[in-house]
Amino acid sequence: MIENYILMHKGGQEEYRDSVFVNYSSALTIALLYLPSEEEFSVADEAAVSALVQGSSKMRFTDLSESIYPILTNLKNYMLIRIDDKYINIERHGRVYAYIVQNGELKMLPNGMTSLEDGDRVICCTGEFMRSLNDIAILSDAVISDSAEEWMDNLVCRISDRNRLSEGNLTAVTMIVRSGD
């Protein structure tokens, strides 16, 4: 099981423009789109991505990636994630980031598959979310938190200390692998 918490906060903007599409099945599939103000994403494309992610339970990750690519081809910053309690598969484009806490360090996840262990902590987020944080802050909040929600709350406090959540949209997903559950 993957315990997760998703933050979608509009920050100081009029509206929340980033998008997160989630499919909760045996594996968790997420499409995370970071949309700075200069980028447009139509309602029709949004619906198409949503439908693809919702119907992706039995699709291979590469097939999902290939199907979704033509819709997102004009976007610069997006990420696809599929995670279960053994592996995480990532495809990352532009200013979106994925990190894993391993051996007391925070490491950036490469595109492709990475094996996971019970208790591993993973965060996927936009460049805007990362702007007020550093690796040590993310790592420290990860190792003291009992839950994905608490980890996110601690990170949000750090961002708030910097900018009162008054700047861009904030989008991130914190995840904890719970193999025993």
Added chain:
Amino acid sequence: MGIDFKDITALQSAVYAAFILFFLTTIVFIWFTVVYIKKKGFGNPDDSNLYIDCAYFQEVGKRPSQQDSVFISPLGDYKKYGITALVADGMGGMEFGGDISEKVADFVEQMCPLSFFATEQNADELRKLSNTLYDEYNLSGGSTLAMVHISENYMNYYSVGDSDIILVRDGVPTILNPRQNYMTLLIKNLCRNNKQTQQAYSNPKSRALIDFMGNKNPRVIYTKKPIRIFDGDKIIVSSDGLTDAVPLRLFHHYIKDNATATAVELKRAVASRKRPKQDNYTAIIFTVKRSLL
């Protein structure tokens, strides 16, 4: 056949010259090796042993008495048990703040040597201590707790309240532990409602602690897994009297290569602020260095 003393003298000179040459070559080799290791590290950095340089300071500020307490485990035990360091900041304006912080420090001293991997049990012991203090003082005082346990290349920490544990890496200081005050609750609630958080900072009660030693069943924050530390890291455990006077963004002016110099600079920086309501200020500073042996 007689002995030619001229040959012996020449031979002796040659031996001396060879010896001096060998000696100088060895010195130069050692010097270059030390310089190289200091710059590049030795072998695989994962296997490197680190050693700790430690210093601390404690000043009263404008308060009538010192209510901060400190404990540092013996450096001589570092190889065997690691090093444990604690700052407990007695809550100002409360009758027994100083007493409670002293008791927290005494208790941690009795707990040592701490098991590095039993962080949950250690945190539970601290929570039980808080319950004992609650029964004894019935909220007529309280104290924060900020404690690190460093062993080999890793660090665990424990925290209750709003004292600071700061890790300075590559010159950038980061406070590791979240503050357990009312402001964090306000920020959380505002964020849940998709709002900005300015009002959390202007709330007059925002700095009130929601957890402290002396409270019933406080949440003891602790690392479930240790944090890796590296050559060149600096770790500062301090009461908020330090970070209130010297903002984190200015820390880089005062961080030096060794712990004593950093302690001197930070202490001087607080004193030079001449704040009329300066709180007591205490800090323990560690610098982490790679051992050549």
